[in-house]
Structure formats: C-alpha cells, structure tokens
Amino acid sequence: MTTYLATTKDFFANIYPLLLRFGYEYRSVWKAQLVRDLIDRLLYLFAFGFGMGALINQMDGLPYLDFLVPGIAASTGVFVMTMAMTYGVWERSTSYKLYPAWLATPVRLPQVLMAELLYASLRTLPSILILFLLAGFWLKAIPSFWGAVLALPVLMLANLAFGAIAMCFTVHIYRPLHFAYVNTLWTTPMFLFSGVFFDLSHAPAPLYWLSQALPLTHVIGLVRPLMTGQDLSALSVLIDLGVLVTIFVVGYSYACYRFQKRLLD
Amino acid sequence: MTQTNVIEAKNLVKTYTPRGGGPVVQAVKGIDFVVKQGTCTGLLGPNGAGKSTTMKMLMGLTQRSGGNLDIFGHDAASLSREERTRIALVPQDDNLDPDLTVAENLTVYGMLFGIARSLLKDRVPQILNYMQLSEKATARVGQLSGGMKRRLTIGRALVNDPDLLFLDEPTTGLDPQARVMIWQRILELKKQGKTLLLTTHYMDEAQRLCDHIIMIDHGKVLDEGSPAELIERHVKKHVFDVSKPIPLDLPPEESEDVGDSVLFYVDDGAAFRKRLPEDATYLHRPANMEDVFLRLTGRKLRD
Numbered sequence: 001m002t003t004y005l006a007t008t009k010d011f012f013a014n015i016y017p018l019l020l021r022f023g024y025e026y027r028s029v030w031k032a033q034l035v036r037d038l039i040d041r042l043l044y045l046f047a048f049g050f051g052m053g054a055l056i057n058q059m060d061g062l063p064y065l066d067f068l069v070p071g072i073a074a075s076t077g078v079f080v081m082t083m084a085m086t087y088g089v090w091e092r093s094t095s096y097k098l099y100p101a102w103l104a105t106p107v108r109l110p111q112v113l114m115a116e117l118l119y120a121s122l123r124t125l126p127s128i129l130i131l132f133l134l135a136g137f138w139l140k141a142i143p144s145f146w147g148a149v150l151a152l153p154v155l156m157l158a159n160l161a162f163g164a165i166a167m168c169f170t171v172h173i174y175r176p177l178h179f180a181y182v183n184t185l186w187t188t189p190m191f192l193f194s195g196v197f198f199d200l201s202h203a204p205a206p207l208y209w210l211s212q213a214l215p216l217t218h219v220i221g222l223v224r225p226l227m228t229g230q231d232l233s234a235l236s237v238l239i240d241l242g243v244l245v246t247i248f249v250v251g252y253s254y255a256c257y258r259f260q261k262r263l264l265d
Numbered sequence: 266m267t268q269t270n271v272i273e274a275k276n277l278v279k280t281y282t283p284r285g286g287g288p289v290v291q292a293v294k295g296i297d298f299v300v301k302q303g304t305c306t307g308l309l310g311p312n313g314a315g316k317s318t319t320m321k322m323l324m325g326l327t328q329r330s331g332g333n334l335d336i337f338g339h340d341a342a343s344l345s346r347e348e349r350t351r352i353a354l355v356p357q358d359d360n361l362d363p364d365l366t367v368a369e370n371l372t373v374y375g376m377l378f379g380i381a382r383s384l385l386k387d388r389v390p391q392i393l394n395y396m397q398l399s400e401k402a403t404a405r406v407g408q409l410s411g412g413m414k415r416r417l418t419i420g421r422a423l424v425n426d427p428d429l430l431f432l433d434e435p436t437t438g439l440d441p442q443a444r445v446m447i448w449q450r451i452l453e454l455k456k457q458g459k460t461l462l463l464t465t466h467y468m469d470e471a472q473r474l475c476d477h478i479i480m481i482d483h484g485k486v487l488d489e490g491s492p493a494e495l496i497e498r499h500v501k502k503h504v505f506d507v508s509k510p511i512p513l514d515l516p517p518e519e520s521e522d523v524g525d526s527v528l529f530y531v532d533d534g535a536a537f538r539k540r541l542p543e544d545a546t547y548l549h550r551p552a553n554m555e556d557v558f559l560r561l562t563g564r565k566l567r568d
Binding site: 013016024107263 | 378379
C-alpha cells in the first residue's frame, strides 16, 4: 500500500496513456455514442418542450423551454456517467480483464478510475454543445450566452460527481444483471425529482426534501440561473459546488478503496 | 559466478474467504523458492495447485496473506515505479483490449510503462515483426485467431524490454506451429539474459525451456531441481508401456497399471527388452517430466 498513491507527477503520467487509450476507442465509436447520447436528450427536450410547453406558459417565472434546457443539459451527465461507470467499468475490469492487464504495469487503480471518470466526463461535451447550439440558435431558449459557457465547467464537475457515485454502486455489484437497479432506483428517480421538468420548490415537504437530497438538484440549481440570467446568490453557489466536490472526493476515494480490495482479494 | 536471486519467496501463504461465506480456502500453504537471474524457472502443478495464485502475488495483483515475497530484493507488494517497469506478465487468459487495434494495444501498453510515444513509433512495428503480426497492425483484436492473440499478448509483454518476465501458460490451446514459434522466442529471451518464470501443463515444454522446475501441489512445494535431476530422483531412466495381456515372467520392476497397458519403469532398458516375449506389444521411451509429474501428483483428476 505504500506506493498505492504515487507522486502527483507519476499520477498524471499514468493517466495520460489511459486517456489516449480512450481516445483511440472514441475514434472508432464516436458516431454511435454521440448519436445515442444526443438523441436521448433531444427526445426529452422535444417531448416536454413542445408537448408540455404547449400547456404551460411559464415555470418558475421563465418561459418553459428556457426552464427546461438547463435541466436536460444537466441530466446528460447522469445518464452517460452512470452507464460508463457501471456497465463500462464492469466490461473493462471484469469481462475484458483490462484492469488486471493495466495493473500489471506501473499504473495503479486510482489512476485507472480517474482516467475512466475524466474520459466519460469529456465524452458528454459534444452532445451538450450540440444541445446548446440547437437550443440557443434555433429555439432561442438560452438567454445568457456567457452563462451557458460558464455552465460547461460546472457540468464537467457534476459529471465527476455522478460518475463517482455510479462507481460506488459498481464496487458492490457482482452480477451485471443488478446494474438495472441502478437505473430503476437511482438515475430515473433523480431525473424525475430534481427539477428538470418542473419546479419543486413548492412541492409537498417529502418531495421537496427528496429533491434537495439528490445531487442533480444542486447541478440544476447552478446551471439554470447561469443560463437564464436568474439571480444566483454567492452562498447557494458555494453550497451547490461544495456538495458536488464533496460527492466527487468521497465517492471516488471510497470506490478506489473498495475496488482495490475487491481486485486484490 | 554466483547468480543473484531475482525472486525470493519464504513461507508464502495465500488464504481467502469465498464470497458468500464458506470455509477459508488455503490456496498457497507456505512455499519457499528462489528464481535466479538469467534462468527460466518452471512452476508446475495440477489445476488448483496454487500456480496462478503465486503468479498473481508476484505481480501484485493479489495480496499475500503471509510470508515474504521479494523481487529485485524488495517486497513484491510495494515495488517502486522504476522496478515495476522492469517486470512484465503474459497472463493465462489473453486480456487484450478489444476496443483498440493490434498496434494501438502495444502503443498504449508501452506508454503505461512510461515509454515515450516517439520511441514506440519504432518499437511497436519491431515487436509486431518479431511476433509475425505485421500484416495485422491495423486489425482489431476480435479479428485475430487464438494463436495471433497469444503472440500479441507475448509481444505486449516485451514492449517494455523487461528483465523479469512471468509467463502463465504461454502456449495453452495453440497449434504446434505457434508453440514452436513461441518456444523459439522464449529461448531467445533467455539468451538475452532475461529471467523467466513459467507455468505450463505441457511437460515437454517445461523440459525443453526450463533450467529449474518447482513442482507444487495443494499449495505446497513437492520437489524442485533441474528436469534431469527430477527425472533421476523420481523415476527410472526407461519407460516400457506394455499392452495387456501382460507377459507372465517379467522381472519385478516398478510398474503402474494405466488401463489398457502397464507402465514399467526400469534402469536397464536393454536387459528388460530382452525379457519381453517377441510378440509383446510395447512402446519404449526415455522417462520424462510427465512421468515425474504424475508420480509426484498422482493420477487422480483435479477440478
């Protein structure tokens, strides 16, 4: 365990080859991945934006499409990161046995998991950018251009947090069949109860507190005001960023610890 | 010349509790061995003997439960990055990257060992050529035959030019052509002064490649020595495989009934042959590692 965490320089020296590896993979699968990630988001945008949007003029003081776009953008990471850190990590660590292959080199597990998080996180960028372009220039549903630019690093941080949570599920799952629970009991409820589609601030107390406990709420709490030009207090920015950073650090550390134990036993 | 010990295992133990409960399994029950620099050492034993577990402990892929295990004079569980770059593994199952091409597999692996991408531009084609995979450089791993995958896995282990190489059943499941090719490569590596630790179920392979053989079973070392020493110690020089019915007046040599025939282990082959009736059906061969292996570990099936 003494060399478990290498020096910072070594740490990133080992991540770079793995990022290159993911880059090679992306080069051969980017079309399929981009189409899937993007169409997924656009379906919700169109179904709710035009369907519900025809019935609702305003939500939380905003035109419904303006309200919806940041939520849809923020939810991209939930789905992409969860898929990548459950099925994807399982495939590479257990089906293809790539983790044992990588760990037979100087690379260590925390670096492998960090590379997984970074790559999957970057992978969401193209679909988020296309979503922003469509929503901004075609639907005119992004009032603040610079807010949208600022939202991007927030969304990347959120991706790391969502990915770290999904990894924590993965280290406790021994049959891929059980990954379905992650969708049913985690991603779907979060997608529904984090204020993507409707404002939950006036919801009954249990629902309100449930929404407050879901990290996606805190991501939307940052990106929606940024992109729509709503007021954003410094305190709420600090709280929301703090929640995301804490989830990422704690989740990633726990996943590293448990995965190490699982692989080494 | 005294050879330094590249690997030293003392009272090495590995136990684990099966997931979901059950009694504690002792996979390795306190084994001692050394691997000397520049030699090819064979770790032989039936399935479940503890070979792969020992390999995994050496690679730091599983944690030992007790004893000492040193590589290059340092604890195997906490080698420096520098020391790790001098070791490579050919695992039992090909764990190549199916999302990458053949050449990309080697490039990424080389970079994981800290080799600059610019150096790999030359090194990767060299290795592909050496393993006779040049035409497959841009193919995906899924398009390779079993033999090609194995060659690529071995080539991948050479990308960092290691001083110490672990080969876990390098030729299992390969056709004779591929086996011979891989044997040549392994012998060349030995000539270059590399230290090799090999496991195999093919006794002809062990006899051909290994300077030193460690026989293990049930997590314990049964015996060790050069192939010739082991043969001399455990079996006699000649084996006569005599088909049944067995002639009645054969000398009382050491023998073993294997079903359709009986194996006779004898020191004086010529004398024994004279005693066989002219119409007896038999096969005469020198004793080999297979005889030693079966003698030491028994004929009962494992797994």
